[in-house]
C-alpha cells in the first residue's frame with residue numbers, strides 16, 4: 001500500500017522540483033499543456049498519466065520501437081562551440097555588433113538596413129526573416145510603424161531571473177560523493193537555490209585534479225530577489241545550502257557567476273493566447289518567422305528541434 005500522502009509528496013518532491021529545474025518556475029502558474037506537452041498528450045491519449053506510461057511502453061513494445069534515451073552532453077570549450085560551429089557552415093559570414101536601422105518588406109522580400117561601426121550603411125535582402133531575440137525585445141526592432149504597433153501588443157510571457165554560480169572546491173572540502181547528476185530543490189523547501197549540478201562528475205575537464213566543480217542555480221519565479229549580480233551576496237545565499245546538502249566546508253577556491261535578469265520565459269496560462277498572436281503575425285506577414293525558447297520548449301534541444309521544423 002502507498003503511504004497516505006504519496007501523491008502529494010510525488011507532486012511536491014518529484015514533479016514540482018522538475019518544473020523548478022527546467023523553467024525556474026512556479027509549478028502552480030504553468031500550463032501543463034504547453035510547458036509539458038508530452039505529459040499532456042499522454043493524459044489525453046490514455047486517460048491518465050499512469051495508464052499512459054504503461055500504454056506507451058506496451059505500444060512501443062508492440063511496434064518494436066526502442067525507447068528514446070536522452071543523453072547529457074556539453075562542449076569542451078563551452079556552448080559557444082555550437083554557435084561557432086554552425087556559423088562556420090553558413091555561406092555568408094555572421095555579422096555581429098551591427099546596428100539595424102530598418103526592417104521592411106519590399107516587393108515580397110524582407111530588407112534589413114544596418115550600420116557597421118565606422119562603416120557605410122548596408123542592406124541585405126531575403127525571402128524570409130527569422131526573429132530569435134527574446135519577446136520583450138520585439139517592439140524595439142526597427143520594423144515599420146504598423147508591424148511595430150502589432151508587436152507591442154503581443155502579450156509577452158513573463159521571464160524570470162536566474163543567476164548561475166560556478167564554485168570550485170578542493171575534493172576534501174565536499175563530504176558528498178557527488179555521484180550523480182546533481183540535486184533539485186523543490187519549491188516546498190522555500191529555498192532560494194533551485195538546484196546544483198555536479199559539473200565535474202558530469203563532464204571531463206571542468207575542475208583541476210583533486211578539485212570539484214558545482215554549478216548552482218539561484219533565483220527563479222519563487223525567489224526572484226535572490227538572483228543578484230553580486231558574488232559575495234550569492235556566496236552568502238549558497239553557503240548554508242551547500243553545507244547542508246553536500247557537506248561543503250569552507251570557502252570556494254574558485255567562484256564565478258552569470259546573471260540572467262530575464263532567463264527563461266514562463267509558459268503560463270496565457271501561453272495559448274501568446275502562441276495565437278505569434279501565429280497570426282506570421283500568417284499576416286509572409287516570410288516573418290519567430291523562433292526561440294518562447295515556443296516549443298525552453299531546452300536547447302527544443303530550440304534546435306523547432307528550428308529544424310522551419311518550412
Ligand SMILES: Cc1cc2nc3c(=O)[nH]c(=O)nc-3n(C[C@H](O)[C@H](O)[C@H](O)COP(=O)(O)OP(=O)(O)OC[C@H]3O[C@@H](n4cnc5c(N)ncnc54)[C@H](O)[C@@H]3O)c2cc1C
Pocket residue numbers: 132133134137140162163164260263264291292293294298299300301303
Ligand atoms: C541559467 C540557464 C540554464 C539553462 N540550462 C539549460 C540546460 O542545462 N539544458 C538545456 O537544454 N537548456 C538550458 N537552458 C535553456 C536554454 O539554454 C535556453 O532556453 C536557450 O538557449 C534559448 O535559446 P534562444 O535562442 O531562444 O535564446 P538566446 O540563446 O538567449 O538567444 C537570444 C539572443 O538574442 C540576443 N539579443 C537580445 N537582445 C538583443 C537585441 N536588442 N539586439 C540583438 N540581439 C539581441 C541575445 O544576445 C542572444 O544572443 C538554460 C537557460 C538558462 C537561462
